[in-house]
Amino acid sequence: MRNIWTIAKREFDLYFVSPVAYTIAFLFLFIVGLIFVINIGSLSVSQFGFASAPDIRIVTGPMAFLLLLTTPAITMRLVADEVRMGTMELLLTGPVRDFELIAGKWLGSFLFVLTLIAFSLIFPILMNRLVSPGIDQMHMLSAYLGVILLAAAFLGLGVGISAIFSNQIAAFFSTLVVFIILWWLVGAPANILPIGGEIFRYFDMSAHFYDSFNSGILSLGGVVYYLSLTALGLFLGTISIEIRRWR
Amino acid sequence: MIQVSGLTKFYGARRAIDQLNFETHPGEIVGFLGPNGAGKTTTMRILTGYMPASSGVATVAGYDVMKESLEVRKRVGYLPETVPLYTDMTVFGYLKFMADLRHMPNITNAVEEALEKVGLLERAGGYISNLSKGMRQRVGLAQALLHKPEVLILDEPTIGLDPAQIIEVRNIIREVGKERTVLLSTHILTEAQQICDRVLIINKGKIVVEDTTNNLQSNLAGGQQAQLIIRGEAAQLAPSLQKVPGVREVKLTAADSLQFSYESKQDPRPQVARAVLAANFDLLEMRLISLSLEDIFLELTREDAPKEAE
Ligand SMILES: Nc1ncnc2c1ncn2[C@@H]1O[C@H](COP(=O)(O)OP(=O)(O)OP(=O)(O)O)[C@@H](O)[C@H]1O
Ligand SMILES: [Mg+2]
Numbered sequence: 121m122r123n124i125w126t127i128a129k130r131e132f133d134l135y136f137v138s139p140v141a142y143t144i145a146f147l148f149l150f151i152v153g154l155i156f157v158i159n160i161g162s163l164s165v166s167q168f169g170f171a172s173a174p175d176i177r178i179v180t181g182p183m184a185f186l187l188l189l190t191t192p193a194i195t196m197r198l199v200a201d202e203v204r205m206g207t208m209e210l211l212l213t214g215p216v217r218d219f220e221l222i223a224g225k226w227l228g229s230f231l232f233v234l235t236l237i238a239f240s241l242i243f244p245i246l247m248n249r250l251v252s253p254g255i256d257q258m259h260m261l262s263a264y265l266g267v268i269l270l271a272a273a274f275l276g277l278g279v280g281i282s283a284i285f286s287n288q289i290a291a292f293f294s295t296l297v298v299f300i301i302l303w304w305l306v307g308a309p310a311n312i313l314p315i316g317g318e319i320f321r322y323f324d325m326s327a328h329f330y331d332s333f334n335s336g337i338l339s340l341g342g343v344v345y346y347l348s349l350t351a352l353g354l355f356l357g358t359i360s361i362e363i364r365r366w367r
Numbered sequence: 368m369i370q371v372s373g374l375t376k377f378y379g380a381r382r383a384i385d386q387l388n389f390e391t392h393p394g395e396i397v398g399f400l401g402p403n404g405a406g407k408t409t410t411m412r413i414l415t416g417y418m419p420a421s422s423g424v425a426t427v428a429g430y431d432v433m434k435e436s437l438e439v440r441k442r443v444g445y446l447p448e449t450v451p452l453y454t455d456m457t458v459f460g461y462l463k464f465m466a467d468l469r470h471m472p473n474i475t476n477a478v479e480e481a482l483e484k485v486g487l488l489e490r491a492g493g494y495i496s497n498l499s500k501g502m503r504q505r506v507g508l509a510q511a512l513l514h515k516p517e518v519l520i521l522d523e524p525t526i527g528l529d530p531a532q533i534i535e536v537r538n539i540i541r542e543v544g545k546e547r548t549v550l551l552s553t554h555i556l557t558e559a560q561q562i563c564d565r566v567l568i569i570n571k572g573k574i575v576v577e578d579t580t581n582n583l584q585s586n587l588a589g590g591q592q593a594q595l596i597i598r599g600e601a602a603q604l605a606p607s608l609q610k611v612p613g614v615r616e617v618k619l620t621a622a623d624s625l626q627f628s629y630e631s632k633q634d635p636r637p638q639v640a641r642a643v644l645a646a647n648f649d650l651l652e653m654r655l656i657s658l659s660l661e662d663i664f665l666e667l668t669r670e671d672a673p674k675e676a677e
Contacts, residue, residue, distance in 0.1 A: 126467040210451035213415040
């Protein structure tokens with residue numbers, strides 16, 4: 121457990137000296153902010169009552185999508201860099217379990233993304249001032265919980281996939297492809313098949329987010345689903361490290 | 368401290384090491400000497416738990432390197448061939464990170480002590496990316512020494528260092544080797560002779576020579592062997608050769624030939640030649656047969672050269 125923290129802390133500290141991390145953080149917050157401003161602006165123009173009052177979804181919706189795009193870039197270097205610097209040999213011959221290595225990498229990147237998510241709280245706070253009765257607090261908590269769970273799952277899968285590759289570009293694109301499948305493609309049969317489509321919907325990453333957390337509905341199934349995906353990613357990563365030794 | 372028996376490793380179909388057997392004792396510095404591709408790194412990687420062997424058993428500090436890998440890894444300090452460094456960290460930060468992973472108490476003291484030992488204390492706050500290659504090598508060494516491991520495994524610790532630093536690093540290893548077991552690999556024969564108590568010469572995955580440095584040295588400097596071919600019964604000549612000053616041992620190798628060993632300091636070959644004639648034999652041939660360690664080593668390297676090209 122202590123080793124997980126040691127590795128996570130090194131990883132986390134590194135983000136604050138990494139230009140790539142700053143670029144990702146800037147783009148993430150900038151785009152979320154832009155969409156926020158556009159939404160709020162368009163509402164104030166059409167003054168005829170708030171038929172649909174702005175809710176937290178104008179912040180968390182774009183955030184979910186941006187996480188899908190940015191997390192592969194965050195996780196792609198986690199293992200590849202260790203291989204490039206030769207430090208993989210150090211970690212694999214140090215008193216560190218393979219799982220601790222992977223979990224530490226994941227935790228470090230998760231803390232970084234949590235920092236980004238924390239910064240994004242500026243938007244709900246602003247919104248709370250702009251919208252007259254204030255925003256629905258429970259809805260906000262639910263949507264943010266969804267974003268956090270989503271980030272955990274994306275990063276878990278990302279770390280797992282990145283452990284398979286020693287090359288950043290390969291890790292990035294493979295991760296992105298897996299995300300696209302889980303986000304858009306896996307749920308498609310649910311709309312086509314007359315029966316049995318529900319199974320596919322359960323594996324749809326976006327359905328769990330948009331239909332429940334982002335709509336203010338907490339679902340235990342969703343929590344279990346995202347945590348399972350995270351665990352699956354970490355497991356995959358641990359196995360990949362194990363396989364590396366045998367190569 | 369390290370015990371290896373029947374250790375074999377295949378990379379795909381290629382056999383990198385083949386049935387290695389050797390052991391090292393506490394407080395011993397053992398040199399692993401061999402040409403490129405001999406299997407030194409492969410052996411060390413198995414001993415440090417980086418990868419499993421294909422067959423055979425190895426124990427380090429009493430623990431099986433495959434079954435109790437984590438216990439082994441706690442007790443070993445390892446300097447890999449390509450020095451593993453986080454170039455984006457400071458020297459201190461890097462060593463502190465390693466010390467944290469090893470759950471060490473008094474980390475600051477331990478890090479400073481290790482840096483002191485490798486003479487890099489004044490660079491502690493600097494980034495590793497700004498260090499020269501030799502300095503990086505020494506940071507790697509500090510990392511291996513950090514937790515005062517029972518066993519040190521150093522893969523070519525002096526490669527890429529300037530002569531002054533080579534001497535420094537050798538001194539550090541000798542110093543550390545007084546209390547701990549050190550296994551180091553090298554291509555350099557003189558290095559092995561200077562710092563090691565014992566040398567294992569490995570070639571094509573097999574140990575070809577294993578001897579203490581003292582013995583090797585005496586074979587090299589003190590002992591030479593020559594072969595004599597005469598016309599007549601060699602057996603009759605042997606006793607008179609034995610009497611020649613400087614000749615150590617005389618051995619019949621065939622009816623008309625014999626070998627003798629002698630101290631190279633007082634080369635008795637002229638006297639031997641006279642003794643042969645004095646005993647009324649014809650001297651047909653006299654030649655040196657013993658190979659020095661250097662010769663053996665060169666031979667191995669030469670044999671290996673065409674193999675590398677395939
Ligand atoms: N990862 C690998 N995959 C395939 N073959 C390998 C691998 N590592 C080493 N080998 C092969 O195993 C053999 C032994 O290599 P090893 O690196 O152990 O030699 P070495 O004695 O350390 O050589 P050097 O003095 O050049 O460092 C070589 O034939 C090498 O080609
Ligand atoms: Mg090597």
